[in-house]
Each structure stands twice: as structure tokens, then as C-alpha cells.
Amino acid sequence: MFPESNSGYSYEDCKATADWLLAQTDIRPAVGVVCGSGLGGLADMLKDQVAFNYKDIPNFPQSTVHGHAGRLVFGTLKGRPCVCMQGRFHLYEGYPIQKITLPMRIFKLLGVETVILTNAAGGLNQDFKVGDIMIMKDHLNMPGFAGNNPLAGPNDERFGVRFPCMSDAYDRELQQLAMDVGQELGYADFLKEGVYCVLGGPSFETIAECRMLQKLGADAVGMSTVHEAIVARHCGIRVFALSLITNQAVTDYDSEEKANHEEVLQIGKLRAEQLERLVSTMVTRIEHNFA
Numbered sequence: 001m002f003p004e005s006n007s008g009y010s011y012e013d014c015k016a017t018a019d020w021l022l023a024q025t026d027i028r029p030a031v032g033v034v035c036g037s038g039l040g041g042l043a044d045m046l047k048d049q050v051a052f053n054y055k056d057i058p059n060f061p062q063s064t065v066h067g068h069a070g071r072l073v074f075g076t077l078k079g080r081p082c083v084c085m086q087g088r089f090h091l092y093e094g095y096p097i098q099k100i101t102l103p104m105r106i107f108k109l110l111g112v113e114t115v116i117l118t119n120a121a122g123g124l125n126q127d128f129k130v131g132d133i134m135i136m137k138d139h140l141n142m143p144g145f146a147g148n149n150p151l152a153g154p155n156d157e158r159f160g161v162r163f164p165c166m167s168d169a170y171d172r173e174l175q176q177l178a179m180d181v182g183q184e185l186g187y188a189d190f191l192k193e194g195v196y197c198v199l200g201g202p203s204f205e206t207i208a209e210c211r212m213l214q215k216l217g218a219d220a221v222g223m224s225t226v227h228e229a230i231v232a233r234h235c236g237i238r239v240f241a242l243s244l245i246t247n248q249a250v251t252d253y254d255s256e257e258k259a260n261h262e263e264v265l266q267i268g269k270l271r272a273e274q275l276e277r278l279v280s281t282m283v284t285r286i287e288h289n290f291a
């Protein structure tokens, strides 16, 4: 099964896509940003944009989810060259896991050194409120427990080692930077940190599942990000990730709450401006990436 599942996403395929993109723009991004559900406005921060629809990029998958525009946007953020995925791919869209993480390898070949991954997530931690921004300090990879890991299959050493370490998956300096920037911007009341758990989706969690995830130490739950973080770390990209808590996971059988994607997108809109300010300020402070 492995050789087939990897076909079409080889080093050469990734290189061909990266070279195609590099031939269309002079922008040489050091930072890559992935916009979560409803957070596509982050890409609009970029100046001097050169944008590509995913359908026009060789080897790229298509966005199929509402709230994920399906555009790769190059541009500058306060003078810093960046590339931004306005829309990401999820396991539940039916793509092989290697395909949904392909953009991380293309980022690497474009010269990206740091990725900022964003997502919308359900809050499991009882101290979290809707609208909180959670800095990811770690993850629980549920599909990975069942063998669905983006690095399964033949390993190409040109990207990274067979058994990459994940105890340092989320860069601690960048977490501290986010905390510092958040404090400066006056976000202390809604800036949290915690562990994100990825599930396959697309169904939202049952009450029993949410209770189980809480016991396992998860603070937030979603259907993305972790696969991208693993592939980015494998090829040596620094990773910073944050979750916007768009709903409280339901853990009480008397609750009338029902998770739904419309609410997820709605909360994204409400916090968009603060998220943009947090991310853009961080980008300007990651000095050594822009030598």
C-alpha cells in the first residue's frame, strides 16, 4: 500500500511545483502561513500580492471546504516576504494524508524557514472561552495512533530522517514570542496555551469522545494542523501554531449546544483583526529569518 500512497508526491514532484511557483514571482518567502477555517483574512494582510488559485498550481489539491478560499498568496508583511495558504486540506476531504501535507514540502523548497499554522478548534479545557486564542504547545495525533501518519511510507532523506523527533514540534521561542506580543497588544485575557488533539472528522465529536479527550489531556480539538506540523518538522521548518477556540466542546448530556461550521466561521470573523495583528507583529519580530 505504501508505494502507491506516496506516488505523485515525490521530491521531484514537490521540486517541480516549487520551481513553477518561483518562476512566477520574485518573492522569496521565509515565512509561510496556513489559514484555518474562517481565518483566510490573514492572507489579505499581505502587500504586493501575487496570488495563485490552487487549481492552477501543478500537483496542488483543491480546497473543498466552505471558509477555505483555495489560493496561495505571496506578498510582503511589513516588508517581510511571506507566502500564505488561504485554505488548507483535511483528511475528511478524501485526500491521502501525503497530499494534504504536500504544501509543507513545497514551502521548504521555496525557502520557507518558519510556518505559522492556524486553525479553528473546539475548546475542551473548562477554563477556555469562545474567542480565546490558544498557543499550541503540543499535540495528540489520533489518526497517527491508528497508523495514518503523513510520514508513513518510504522515507526520502532529502526531506528528513526516518524517525523525526516530535518532543520539540512546536518551537518554544516562538511560543514565548507569541505570549510577549499578545501581552503587548493587550490580549492577555484571551491568550491561552494548550494541547491540540486532531481527529479525522468530518463529524464533530460525541459527548463521550469529548470527555475522553479531556481525560487524555487535550485542551482543544480539531481536524487539521498536526499533519502539517509533522511534515514541516520532518524537513526542518520551525513551527508555530495557534487555535482560535470557536466553540466549546459539549461534555454535558443536558446541554443544548450543537457544534456547527457556521458558528466556527462566525467566530473567526469576530477575532480576525486581533489574529492578524498578533501574526503580523510576530512576523516582524522573527528577525533572523530575513537575513
Ligand SMILES: O=P(O)(O)O[C@H]1O[C@H](CO)[C@@H](O)[C@H]1O
Binding pocket: 035, 036, 037, 038, 065, 088, 090, 118, 119, 120, 121, 201, 222, 223, 224, 225, 260, 261, 264
Ligand atoms: O482546522 P481548520 O482548517 O481551521 O478547520 C476546522 O473547522 C472545521 C470544522 O468547523 C474543521 O475542518 C476543523 O478542522
